[in-house]
Amino acid sequence: MLYLEFEKQTFKKTVAENIKNLYRRTLKEATPQQIFQAVSYAVKDVIIDNWMKTQAHIEQEDSKIVYYLSMEFLTGRALGNDLIALTVYDEVKEAMDELGVDLNVIEDQEPDPALGNGGLGRLAACFLDSLATLGYPAYGCGIRYRYGMFKQRIQNGCQQEVPDNWLREGNPFELRRPEYAKEVKFGGYVRVQYNEKTKRNDFIQEGYQSVRAIPYDMPVVGYNNGMVNTLRIWDAEAVSDFQLDSFDKGDYHKAVEQENLARTIVEVLYPNDNHLAGKELRLKQQYFFISASLQTAIEKYKKQHSDIGDLHKKVVFQMNDTHPAVAVPELMRILIDEEGLTWDEAWKVTTHACAYTNHTIMSEALEKWPVDLFSRLLPRVYQMIEEINRRFVEHIRFMYPGDESKVASMAILYDGQVRMANLAIVGSFSVNGVAHIHTEILEKRELRNFYEMMPEKFNNKTNGITQRRFLMHANPLLADWVTKYVGEDWITNLPVIERLMPFADNEKVQREFLNIKYLNKVRLAKYIKEHNHIDVDPHSIFDVQVKRLHEYKRQFMNILRVMYLYNLLKENPDMEFYPRTFIFGGKASAGYERAKEVINLINNVGEVINNDPDIKGRIKVVFIEDYRVSNAELIFAAADISEQISTASKEASGTGNMKFMINGAVTLGTMDGANVEIVEEAGRENVEIFGFLAQEIIDYEKNGGYNPLDYYNRDPELKKVLDQLINGEYSCGDKDRFRDIHDSLLVQRGQEPADMYFILGDFKSYITASQKMESRYRDRRKWAKTAIINIAKSGKFSSDRTIFQYVEEIWHLDKILL
Ligand code: 26W
Numbered sequence: 001m002l003y004l005e006f007e008k009q010t011f012k013k014t015v016a017e018n019i020k021n022l023y024r025r026t027l028k029e030a031t032p033q034q035i036f037q038a039v040s041y042a043v044k045d046v047i048i049d050n051w052m053k054t055q056a057h058i059e060q061e062d063s064k065i066v067y068y069l070s071m072e073f074l075t076g077r078a079l080g081n082d083l084i085a086l087t088v089y090d091e092v093k094e095a096m097d098e099l100g101v102d103l104n105v106i107e108d109q110e111p112d113p114a115l116g117n118g119g120l121g122r123l124a125a126c127f128l129d130s131l132a133t134l135g136y137p138a139y140g141c142g143i144r145y146r147y148g149m150f151k152q153r154i155q156n157g158c159q160q161e162v163p164d165n166w167l168r169e170g171n172p173f174e175l176r177r178p179e180y181a182k183e184v185k186f187g188g189y190v191r192v193q194y195n196e197k198t199k200r201n202d203f204i205q206e207g208y209q210s211v212r213a214i215p216y217d218m219p220v221v222g223y224n225n226g227m228v229n230t231l232r233i234w235d236a237e238a239v240s241d242f243q244l245d246s247f248d249k250g251d252y253h254k255a256v257e258q259e260n261l262a263r264t265i266v267e268v269l270y271p272n273d274n275h276l277a278g279k280e281l282r283l284k285q286q287y288f289f290i291s292a293s294l295q296t297a298i299e300k301y302k303k304q305h306s307d308i309g310d311l312h313k314k315v316v317f318q319m320n321d322t323h324p325a326v327a328v329p330e331l332m333r334i335l336i337d338e339e340g341l342t343w344d345e346a347w348k349v350t351t352h353a354c355a356y357t358n359h360t361i362m363s364e365a366l367e368k369w370p371v372d373l374f375s376r377l378l379p380r381v382y383q384m385i386e387e388i389n390r391r392f393v394e395h396i397r398f399m400y401p402g403d404e405s406k407v408a409s410m411a412i413l414y415d416g417q418v419r420m421a422n423l424a425i426v427g428s429f430s431v432n433g434v435a436h437i438h439t440e441i442l443e444k445r446e447l448r449n450f451y452e453m454m455p456e457k458f459n460n461k462t463n464g465i466t467q468r469r470f471l472m473h474a475n476p477l478l479a480d481w482v483t484k485y486v487g488e489d490w491i492t493n494l495p496v497i498e499r500l501m502p503f504a505d506n507e508k509v510q511r512e513f514l515n516i517k518y519l520n521k522v523r524l525a526k527y528i529k530e531h532n533h534i535d536v537d538p539h540s541i542f543d544v545q546v547k548r549l550h551e552y553k554r555q556f557m558n559i560l561r562v563m564y565l566y567n568l569l570k571e572n573p574d575m576e577f578y579p580r581t582f583i584f585g586g587k588a589s590a591g592y593e594r595a596k597e598v599i600n601l602i603n604n605v606g607e608v609i610n611n612d613p614d615i616k617g618r619i620k621v622v623f624i625e626d627y628r629v630s631n632a633e634l635i636f637a638a639a640d641i642s643e644q645i646s647t648a649s650k651e652a653s654g655t656g657n658m659k660f661m662i663n664g665a666v667t668l669g670t671m672d673g674a675n676v677e678i679v680e681e682a683g684r685e686n687v688e689i690f691g692f693l694a695q696e697i698i699d700y701e702k703n704g705g706y707n708p709l710d711y712y713n714r715d716p717e718l719k720k721v722l723d724q725l726i727n728g729e730y731s732c733g734d735k736d737r738f739r740d741i742h743d744s745l746l747v748q749r750g751q752e753p754a755d756m757y758f759i760l761g762d763f764k765s766y767i768t769a770s771q772k773m774e775s776r777y778r779d780r781r782k783w784a785k786t787a788i789i790n791i792a793k794s795g796k797f798s799s800d801r802t803i804f805q806y807v808e809e810i811w812h813l814d815k816i817l818l
Contacts, residue, residue, distance in 0.1 A: 022037060037170070044173060061816070063813070065300075066136070068320065069141050069327060071269075072121030072320075073116055076112055077110040081473060084472055112630050118547065119547075127806075133466075133468070134815065142289060144174075146267050147267065152587050154599075157603035184211055186287070187208050213289070275364050278369070287326050291330055293327075309348075316354075325421075331346075335349055358433055368419050370416060435463060438460075439458070441694065443455075459809060464797050466800075478637065478663065481513065482497060495798075497791065498792050504785045518538055523638065537581070542638055544638075544665070546624070547654075550592075560721050562582050567724075569619065601738055606623060637663050644668070646673065649698055654672075667790075668773055674797070678797075681796055691766065711764070
């Protein structure tokens, strides 16, 4: 079916009209940014009709809706993506060409909405894409941060954070919807008052401050199906405009405070990944968007239904990690205080409507709030938590009489803290991990007591990525090549990409693949030349690690490997050595000193190696500044080797690993997260695996016995590399610059053991695996075969598969047929 009648001449006319109306300019006079705005408005015009139709249809069918609650949505740019979804990318490119405008340049005008940190936020964006494409009714609910993830600048080799004012030029894809504004209340106290009519106590929050939550809607366009879902992100405004006369009434102070609250609450995304800062403002952000989103869902439901006790039949709330877990007590509060349900009725609805996804076992990421902070900010919600906790603890004691250790590990309120993960588990009907090994670790270790008590809640949903953005948009050459051999079904049914298998051994096909990879490497080399002023050879091996900086992800181990290879080459200038370009990218949280030191080390090592004539350019080291969705697309397409080297058991899933795979890069990694499933799919012989297994790491952590000094003392090459960290070699003689990260490997710090992430223990096997990759690469035909098999076996890792499993096993939604 044709969902869009695209008329090139009309489109061109609309663009010109838009430029005139918006800027009083002709196309010739317009800046690229102005053309971007004009084109985007023209595209939105097209989308709006489908958007309205979809929403009317959902209402008419009275479909069940999933509300995907997430503090982060890392959508990336909309224009190119929407054109692809509308299947008019090529036509619009043509139309623009005829106007003398390069569509790529126009796409580059759009800022990346960076409303997320890393994996969790990008996963949410992939899920929205798949939901719309598969035809399921869904709302993404989040926050419209004024400032998203900071922009990263590298100065003198160090990370500098620059504010990201992504809304400066205006966002043509959003729709402000003040008519759906909601009030959200903070603080004050709860007054209890007997109600003669209902014969119940009323609980009335008084003396509070409130903010007005204003929704902005962004369309989420399904691929070639006419479906448009909504990403609803909330802005905050003061409830009443500043009134001078309130000064006279004596509420001047309060008026100012309310203004400030509204201003600060959506000001900025917390740039922490896997680390809780524990700031009150973050809890305010959480409650703000959750309360507004739940109010929306309930209001929508009540438009068509009178029995609030059946809410869970039409609505499901998926909580993206514990950040939205306040949804559990907030829903209880609304159902009891505002809708008049009894506790038991409300609990039934809540525990049938809420579901929770866990994305990490890193203990520093566990959300806990001090009781006094929580109860001061959300007094009535806190009372709900107290009662949920009281009943749950009673239940634990009933099931495990005399075993207070169960209470200690599972209670929601403990040690003066609210434990959000426990709240999320108790309040949900489903708890899922994001890769097999991760779910298994949750069940057997991290959440073992919960799993034993309520095994039926637990399930796995291995993550996925959208092939529409990460193959079709990111790598048009490879996308066309895939289509040539398997047809275009892969766009909405990725497993058919396995039809490539018969071609994996075909020399002509291999040559085509290698050529496309080469062209993509040329494209990235150009980007690197422009941004880093470094010449890299597209014939060299592009060995890439891009992801947030974190000790457990072990970028440190990677750069130690580069230092090791450099030493080797210096000592044996005539050795066989295939030219290799080591590419890094990723942001460190602003306060994460060790991660920033690693960024500094990478850049300094690059500075030394890239300028050493002795090695004749055979090693290059590049740190790509400001890694984000838009440049990620260039990077995945150009990669030969995908570095997935986390300490086993620590990376819940990873999704970058899948983006590399689908672009024909070969994984060099540990048996961690979804790497394990990549190995299963691609076959052991088509990846390079090294390092301790998760069980070995877990045993070391439990029983001790790991001593990094053993490795340091026994391996002179490794010792040399570590010593170079503190002899000034890579810091212009400053012996202290890298002392902290050096010591983190060798010296115990209080509770923290030396080399917590087993870098020294894995180093040797990492080097070996890395060298094996080099010999694999030398055999060009064999390499092409391996890469093609990886692409062919990537079918499982589409987020379409993941979403289908969520729908079938958790959400139980019906497909919309437009
Ligand atoms: C409270 C601070 C904070 C902020 C973000 C704690 C935890 C997070 C996220 C859960 C971290 C995150 O993004 N986790 C990643 O989620 C991806 C999607 O499931 C996985 O692929 C990654 O392995 C996991 O690290």
